[in-house]
Amino acid sequence: MVDASAFGTCCVKVYTEKDMQLILDSMKSEEDLCLTQDLIISDKVLDEGKSLALIGRTSVKNMKELKAEISAEHRLNERKRYEPPVDLAFVNMAAVSGSCDQIKAQLDQKDKDKRDAEASEENEEPEIEEEEPDPGEVSYKLPDREWVVPETAAGDTREGNHGYVKGGAPQRLEEASKMGPATAAGAITEKPITSYMTSEANSKGVVKVYIEDEGVIDCDKSKITVLFSMNSYHVRAHVQPSTILFLGPVECGVIDPDTSSWKLSPGKRLTISLVLSEAGKNEALQKQRWEAIQAKAKAKKEQAKDSESASSREEQAPAVPVPDNKSTEDEDPERRLIMMLAAGVFVALCAILVALGLR
Numbered sequence: 001m002v003d004a005s006a007f008g009t010c011c012v013k014v015y016t017e018k019d020m021q022l023i024l025d026s027m028k029s030e031e032d033l034c035l036t037q038d039l040i041i042s043d044k045v046l047d048e049g050k051s052l053a054l055i056g057r058t059s060v061k062n063m064k065e066l067k068a069e070i071s072a073e074h075r076l077n078e079r080k081r082y083e084p085p086v087d088l089a090f091v092n093m094a095a096v097s098g099s100c101d102q103i104k105a106q107l108d109q110k111d112k113d114k115r116d117a118e119a120s121e122e123n124e125e126p127e128i129e130e131e132e133p134d135p136g137e138v139s140y141k142l143p144d145r146e147w148v149v150p151e152t153a154a155g156d157t158r159e160g161n162h163g164y165v166k167g168g169a170p171q172r173l174e175e176a177s178k179m180g181p182a183t184a185a186g187a188i189t190e191k192p193i194t195s196y197m198t199s200e201a202n203s204k205g206v207v208k209v210y211i212e213d214e215g216v217i218d219c220d221k222s223k224i225t226v227l228f229s230m231n232s233y234h235v236r237a238h239v240q241p242s243t244i245l246f247l248g249p250v251e252c253g254v255i256d257p258d259t260s261s262w263k264l265s266p267g268k269r270l271t272i273s274l275v276l277s278e279a280g281k282n283e284a285l286q287k288q289r290w291e292a293i294q295a296k297a298k299a300k301k302e303q304a305k306d307s308e309s310a311s312s313r314e315e316q317a318p319a320v321p322v323p324d325n326k327s328t329e330d331e332d333p334e335r336r337l338i339m340m341l342a343a344g345v346f347v348a349l350c351a352i353l354v355a356l357g358l359r
Helices: 017-025 063-073 093-123 173-179 278-316 333-358
Strands: 010-016 039-041 044-046 051-055 081-091 189-192 196-198 206-211 224-228 232-240 243-251 261-265 269-275
Touching: 010 017, 010 044, 017 039, 017 063, 017 081, 051 063, 051 093, 081 093, 224 269, 232 269
Parallel strands: 189 243
Antiparallel strands: 010 081, 039 044, 051 081, 196 206, 206 269, 224 232, 232 243, 261 269
């Protein structure tokens, strides 16, 4: 591999004849295109000691080739500007020469290694191929075999299990399936723990798990195993020689396995204390906030639904007639006139009686 980090390539666009003449005047000679001073062209810094390598995509080696390429591909307009602009590329020739020497050394080493490998292969003695023995008659027919039933070993737990074959005539599959699975003597049965409860994290970042399964709370403490990992816990209880109750692994967030613990209260419960780490506390807090937001959104949705139902019920309710406060007299002018005449007659009679009384 070639180290090209020190090439120091710098590309610059030359727009005016003045900038081009400044670059040409700063070069050592007609044959050496190395800069003798630092220049700033088109906001690019050209360091002293760098040499011109390319003009556009063409490599140039001396001043003559440079001027010929400029004349052939670029022209000056009336404002003394090149059309199109001249692209120049300057490199650190010392680094380029070093890289070339490095490439040459690598190629020479590869050629040397190749020649050495070829020479070593020529010096090695050819391997003598051994003749394979004659296999004799080739046939796909299986030889006749006698099925001998071996003696049953003492304490063999596979006895009675039809999934194992120990000799004799092979059994038919349908007959074996009718027999059903056989439980070998000494086999261990595992059952899941179903009676347990998990609390929320308290102010100290501790989550409690309460297991009240009868088989666990009546089990000896030495036969209970609780394993903690970075984000889960696992419970196993050997309640009987052939029965194991298990729970998990249960994911519980990020916890500290070293500080998490468990305690057995015989006949009551098995309490597991899961100490949350900082990441676990943040996760639990975010979960609580999210559940609160979800509950609030659900309540708001239910309230809006109830309001919408009430509005629809009001729209569907029949209109109640408003009682009319007007008297029936306004509706019947003739009756009103009769009532007025009767009142006038009553007033006249009262006046006559009053006059007679005064006499």
